[in-house]
Amino acid sequence: MKIVSKKLRDSARDQDCTLRLDGCRFSPEFTVLCHLPVGMKGVGLKSPDLFAVFGCDHCHAVIDGRAQGHYTEADLLRALAETQMIWVRMGLLKIQGVAA
Template sequence: MSVISYKLRESAKGQACQIRLPGICNCDPSTVVLAHVGGGSGMGQKCDDIHSAYTCSACHDVIDGRSGPVMLSETTIRIFVFEGMIRTQRLFLKQNLVMVAT
């Protein structure tokens, strides 16, 4: 694992869940990890760390298919996941974990 990947993954500790699935999110920062969520490979498949989101254990279980059926459509889940990824990327920028070349 690269130093950058390690720093991104470690940055999840104590963060708020950025996916926030309604009726599912446990809002517990102690359960938050950096979960891979997309990047063209589809949810539940591994991809690079920039395509990830700070995710609580309850939301993570849903996006990885470990929680069984839920009362949200796949489209709704996908929207929340990708919006969470965008919020997480903004936090990466704010924390200087990722920089944009100018």
């Protein structure tokens, strides 16, 4: 299923990097929405916006393979959990029966 959300993509603006890999710039001015490599990517394809995190340009380049660096699945899972909790607080991700 293709999930594309301008609101989720725009939500990365002014956020800190949730990936925080070695070499992270950890500055909101460099943060964008980074789609995670969860098996739904390919040439010209991105994973659904739901499977994305806030990442600085360095961390984004590492998970996309454009820069040298190391990450673990635990790094991706932590960043995803942090990002999704921010979306809940922002009202962008709603869970039926749970108040933000």
